[in-house]
Amino acid sequence: MKKIISVGRGGTGKTSFIAGLSFVLRDKSPLLIIDADPDESLSHFLGAENFKTISEVLFDIKEKKVREEVEKLTLPEKINYLIQQEAIYEGDFFDFISLGVKWSEGCYCQPNNILKGIIKRLEKNYNLVLIDSPAGLEHINRRITTDLDYLFILVDPSQKSLESIGRFKKLLQELKIKFKEIFIVANFRYPEDKLYLIEKETGLACIIKLPYDKEVEELALKGEPFYKLSKNSLFLKKIKELVENLKL
Ligand SMILES: Nc1ncnc2c1ncn2[C@@H]1O[C@H](COP(=O)(O)OP(=O)(O)OP(=O)(O)O)[C@@H](O)[C@H]1O
Ligand SMILES: [Mg+2]
Numbered sequence: 546m547k548k549i550i551s552v553g554r555g556g557t558g559k560t561s562f563i564a565g566l567s568f569v570l571r572d573k574s575p576l577l578i579i580d581a582d583p584d585e586s587l588s589h590f591l592g593a594e595n596f597k598t599i600s601e602v603l604f605d606i607k608e609k610k611v612r613e614e615v616e617k618l619t620l621p622e623k624i625n626y627l628i629q630q631e632a633i634y635e636g637d638f639f640d641f642i643s644l645g646v647k648w649s650e651g652c653y654c655q656p657n658n659i660l661k662g663i664i665k666r667l668e669k670n671y672n673l674v675l676i677d678s679p680a681g682l683e684h685i686n687r688r689i690t691t692d693l694d695y696l697f698i699l700v701d702p703s704q705k706s707l708e709s710i711g712r713f714k715k716l717l718q719e720l721k722i723k724f725k726e727i728f729i730v731a732n733f734r735y736p737e738d739k740l741y742l743i744e745k746e747t748g749l750a751c752i753i754k755l756p757y758d759k760e761v762e763e764l765a766l767k768g769e770p771f772y773k774l775s776k777n778s779l780f781l782k783k784i785k786e787l788v789e790n791l792k793l
Contacts, residue, residue: 567675733761
């Protein structure tokens with residue numbers, strides 16, 4: 546099983562990147578896609594609907610809003626059963642779960658550990674796990690997953706974008722998050738003539754420069770799923786190249 550995550554500052558294109566990857570990798574099923582961003586935009590990009598988030602399921606259990614026969618089960622049994630029944634969206638070529646709202650202190654007993662346990666159990670059933678994360682670094686503190694294969698950092702042309710990478714690398718070390726490879730992805734706004742600055746300033750290789758793609762922009766505006774992108778989509782073509790390069 547290979548695990549891939551996209552991270553980066555707000556609006557750099559993390560969610561679009563994961564949606565694009567999932568589409569290009571659709572033949573590698575079983576594929577699990579995890580939305581770790583409470584804003585849940587990935588579900589729109591994937592066309593996933595009528596499911597509960599993991600947070601909602603755990604909240605139902607806490608508030609005893611479950612059927613009588615489920616209430617009789619032990620806590621781990623309840624969690625397993627309800628997640629399987631209500632929180633896994635089954636798409637044509639992927640399964641999808643959304644973690645939902647950020648947990649606050651006292652909200653549930655060790656929710657992050659529960660989440661971590663759930664993800665660990667679930668991911669065993671898949672060849673490939675793709676994770677979309679919220680903007681910034683704070684979520685890394687949730688440490689919902691500590692073993693990754695590919696970590697893609699999306700950057701835009703702002704100075705802050707490159708600056709934040711130093712802090713990010715430090716945090717990964719402090720939290721003992723393991724990964725095999727870490728790559729920079731220059732986003733659709735990043736100018737070609739400034740690509741050389743990336744490695745110079747961050748010490749990390751830029752593996753790909755994503756093109757601007759009008760189709761991607763329009764789908765996001767309408768809230769429509771990525772499978773509507775045409776075969777000629779520049780964005781998908783570029784992601785395909787990346788997938789081939791990395792032999793994903
Ligand atoms: N290759 C592209 N070409 C044109 N527009 C793009 C491209 N990639 C992303 N966008 C647009 O940029 C905006 C932000 O993209 P996206 O939601 O993927 O970013 P994000 O990093 O996930 O944002 P957030 O930090 O809010 O989660 C969207 O409107 C999207 O359509
Ligand atoms: Mg996003």
